[in-house]
Amino acid sequence: MSDIVKIGTRGSLLATTQADTVRVALAAAGVEAELVIVKTAGDLSAAPVQTIGVGVFTAALREALADGTVDIAVHSYKDLPTAADDRFVIAAIPAREDPRDALVARDGLVLGELPADAKVGTSAPRRIAQLRALGQGLDVRPLRGNLDTRIGKVASGELDAVIVARAGLSRIGRLDVVTEALDPVQLLPAPAQGALAVECRTGDTDLAAAIATLDDAHSRAAVAAERGLLAELEAGCTAPVGAIAEVVESIDEDGRIFDELSLRGCVAAIDGSDTIRASIVGSPDRAEELGRELARELLDLGARELVSVTEPAQAGSHVQGGSHV
Ligand SMILES: NCc1[nH]cc(CCC(=O)O)c1CC(=O)O
Numbered sequence: 410m411s412d413i414v415k416i417g418t419r420g421s422l423l424a425t426t427q428a429d430t431v432r433v434a435l436a437a438a439g440v441e442a443e444l445v446i447v448k449t450a451g452d453l454s455a456a457p458v459q460t461i462g463v464g465v466f467t468a469a470l471r472e473a474l475a476d477g478t479v480d481i482a483v484h485s486y487k488d489l490p491t492a493a494d495d496r497f498v499i500a501a502i503p504a505r506e507d508p509r510d511a512l513v514a515r516d517g518l519v520l521g522e523l524p525a526d527a528k529v530g531t532s533a534p535r536r537i538a539q540l541r542a543l544g545q546g547l548d549v550r551p552l553r554g555n556l557d558t559r560i561g562k563v564a565s566g567e568l569d570a571v572i573v574a575r576a577g578l579s580r581i582g583r584l585d586v587v588t589e590a591l592d593p594v595q596l597l598p599a600p601a602q603g604a605l606a607v608e609c610r611t612g613d614t615d616l617a618a619a620i621a622t623l624d625d626a627h628s629r630a631a632v633a634a635e636r637g638l639l640a641e642l643e644a645g646c647t648a649p650v651g652a653i654a655e656v657v658e659s660i661d662e663d664g665r666i667f668d669e670l671s672l673r674g675c676v677a678a679i680d681g682s683d684t685i686r687a688s689i690v691g692s693p694d695r696a697e698e699l700g701r702e703l704a705r706e707l708l709d710l711g712a713r714e715l716v717s718v719t720e721p722a723q724a725g726s727h728v729q730g731g732s733h734v
Pocket residue numbers: 485486487488572573574576577601602603604605
């Protein structure tokens with residue numbers, strides 16, 4: 410290990426704030442580290458993520474890790490492609506933030522109070538599809554840019570509301586703008602939303618061991634289940650797929666306490682005409698397999714057709730329909 414460990418991060422306030430939590434935790438474990446900012450394709454383009462490709466936020470960071478420019482990469486886990494990359498290990502998944510999506514709306518409104526035709530900004534097919542499925546007649550508008558830009562569109566009156574990950578606002582200290590933390594029954598978050606992936610090079614075992622002190626076993630299991638589901642669906646972070654897993658304590662008939670993982674997942678049609686949902690419960694030791702099992706159930710229920718459609722929101726379009734579940 411070199412004297413000062415280099416932590417690679419994107420340059421946004423959110424990314425540097427996230428990376429700094431890793432720096433501080435490593436310092437507490439006696440490892441001195443500094444942040445190194447790496448520009449990614451996702452930072453250089455304002456196009457919808459589904460048109461610039463999977464891994465836009467993470468590929469450049471991984472290259473910097475591979476070529477030794479940095480020693481650690483801190484990613485928002487939900488931006489990482491599901492395909493494994495043998496060059497790296499995810500040495501820690503720190504305790505995850507609240508994974509729910511957040512509504513930031515004018516006048517303190519909650520989702521159910523938004524009138525038909527209210528302009529709601531989001532570009533994630535998962536959010537578009539689930540919003541349309543509510544059948545509320547919302548006018549879903551494209552939205553990209555960093556968090557400040559996004560929430561600024563509500564303050565300026567350009568949009569009635571935006572939907573962003575609550576975790577992002579929490580990390581940059583802007584939970585004050587949240588008017589509702591959306592119930593997963595209405596809007597299932599993206600697989601791994603709110604979690605960080607702290608990567609280092611395979612074989613960098615001393616550093617991996619230092620980083621592993623930041624790992625949270627429950628968060629790791631929950632994320633493994635959600636991403637197992639995504640992988641089995643052969644879908645990426647731009648697919649209309651939602652998932653949320655939780656590890657909770659349960660008690661068996663002999664009074665013994667044990668950990669149980671519960672996972673819910675959905676695949677939604679981009680036009681809001683259909684949402685397929687299912688859930689599963691099992692041992693956290695089988696987290697990824699539970700995710701894959703649930704994906705196969707969703708596929709049996711007809712998810713295949715819905716997964717592949719990732720049409721971006723058209724300005725002004727507001728197709729909606731009642732969900733059949
Ligand atoms: N796709 C962009 C992205 N990647 C991670 C976050 C937020 C932080 C997180 O989910 O961990 C966001 C913004 C958003 O979805 O609103």
